Amino acid sequence: MFIGDIERFLKEDLGYNDISCHLVPDRETDAIIFAKADCVVAGIGIARSFFDYLGINATTEYEDGSAIGKGDVIFNLRGSSVSILRAERLVLNFLGHLSGIATLTRKCVDMVGKHSNARVACTRKTTPGIREYEKMAVVAGGGDSHRFNLSDSIMIKDNHVKMMGVEAAIRSAKEKASFTQKIEVEVESVENALLAAKCGADIIMLDNMSPDTIIETVSSLKGASIPEHILVEVSGGIDSDNLEEYAKTGVDVISMGSLIHKSSWVDVSLEFLE
Template identity: 70%
Template sequence: MLRSDVEYYLREDLGYNDISCTLVPDREVRAVIFTKEDCTLAGLDIAMEFFNYLGILAETEYKQGDTVKKGSRIFSLRGSSVSILRSERVVLNFLGHLCGIATLTRSCVDTVRKFSDTKVACTRKTTPGLREYEKKAVIAGGGDPHRFNLSDAVMIKDNHVKMMGIESAIESARKKASFTQKIEVEVESTDDALLAAGFGADIIMLDNMAPATVIKTMEALRKASVPEHIIIEVSGGIGPGNLEEYAKTGVDVISMGSIIHQARWVDISLEFTS
């Protein structure tokens, strides 16, 4: 996190006349940050950015992706009482939000692992301004970040296909894309999946398909001897409630916007100990 980002988030919370944090005597104190429920940790590096900026000595025995029990002490803090109070809400907001994403991601990955080695990925359905941190929380939970932005790969979606057709869209992408960029095509039918494979897509996304249709499409692709290097991804309407059915389909990747936008914040608190 850039210094300017740290200052922006602190300024947003402190405002221009912070009386609350300056009510207490400004002296060296100790404090702890602990979790009130079991969770997978994420955002520890971000918390350290705020502590370092405010001159707070912070220690932790944990790392990103560790799973901890209710009551676990995530950080031990020592520093100015005023500075610790000023860091409190911003740090807890980041930790609560990002640990929530990591925890849900870990749960989804564990569900899929009962049936296959299929990757669990997030999408670009992220909070504006927080994408980098939310995707890193997915990584902490054992998931795949997918694309961080539109430049990472070329995505041919339904509106591209409606305007250009699958073949023309792939041909145009091949001409414009770097050799380092994969071309992914979103399809909604078995026939279009076969077309995308035939025209040289690197990744085929089966969008909003029911599990039974995904299985049918996978069988059709195998019968057509589609090259093994083509990655098959499924996405759209997938959440913890129906994840098991998609885990049984044999796809390479299950991408889920829900592991970010449906993640529940983890309850994390800060208390002075002296």
Template identity: 65%
Template sequence: MFIREIESFIEEDLGYDDVSCTIVPDRPAEAIIFTKEDCTVAGIDEAVSIFYYFGIQAETDFKDGDQLKKGDIIFRLKGGAVSILRAERISLNFLGHLSGIATLTRKCMDIARKHSETVRVACTRKTTPGIRKFEKLAVAAGGGDTHRFNLSDAVMIKDNHVKLMGIEAAIKEARKTSFTRKIEVEVESAEDAVFAAELGADIIMLDNMQPDGVKETISILNGKGLRESVLIEASGGISLENLEAYAKTGVDVISMGLLIHRSRWIDVSLEIVRPES
């Protein structure tokens, strides 16, 4: 985490006149941070960055992606009382939010892995402005795939691109960008999937296609000798309830916006354990 990022979070939380923490005598103190429920933890590095900024000594036995049980102590802290209180909410917000994402991702990965040893469960760009990279790293901590971090990572030709210029012209323009970038094309029919594959797309996204339609499209690509030349991604309307059906289709990637925007925060807490006189 960059110092400028930490300072922006601190500015948001402390404001211009911290009248809450400064009423406390600023003496050495110790604290613990613990989880109140089972989870896949994430946000360890972000919390450490915040503690370091405030001059707090932080010890942990865990790393992102570890499985925690209710009551596990994530951090043991030593530092000034005021600093610990100022770091409390910011660090807990990151740990709670990111652990929630990692926990939901792990649940989805477990479902998918029952039916495919190779399928990837990926997030999307449906993220919280300003903290996308942290949310996507939390997906990785849960065993998922981060997909694109931003529009520069790969060329994705979506439905609106196609409406504006057509699949063929869009792929032609995409090829003019760097040779290092993959080209992904979003389609809604088997016919367009075949067309995009024949034009040399690297990834075909089957958007809002039901599992039976996904299977049929893959079968058609197989029949035309095109399946091995492309990655197949299923996206749109995929939930915990129908994830199993998509995992059985033979796709390479299942992308789910809900990994981030529908994750539930994990309940973590900070407790002063031994204020020193």
């Protein structure tokens, strides 16, 4: 985490007149952070950034992606009592939120692995300001980060198609793209999927299609002998409740905004030791 981010988050949390943290004697003390539920932990490096900035010695045997049990100690801390109190809520917020994402991602990755080798990816449906941390949590859970921003790849979405059509949109993208950028096209029909493949898309995203329609589209694409490098992605309305249906469709990538916006925070706590 960059120093600027650490200072921004601390400024937001501490405000201009932090009395509560100064109520306790400022002395060297020990504390622990522990999990109150089984989870896949994420946010270890972020927590370290806050501890290092505030001069707190923090040790852990875990790293992002570690599976931990209820009651397991994530961090042992030693440092100024005031500094530990100042770090407490920020660290617990990041650990709780990101571990929730990693835990749900691991569940989904394991579920898909029973049926196919498809990648489970997140989307750009993230919390503004902390996207990179949420996507890192998806990776910690065994998922794929997808693109971090609009510059990573070129995605031709439904509104592009409505304004330009598939063929013209792909042609324009090829004219403007760097040789390092892939072109992804969002389609809602078998016909447009075949057209996108014919026009040179690198990734074809089947958007908001039912599993039956996806199976039909994948079969049509294979029947048309599309180039082997083209990936087929599916997205739209997919969560852990219906994921298995999509895992059986034969696609290469399953993208789920729900990895982030439907994840539940993991309960973690900090306690001072006598």
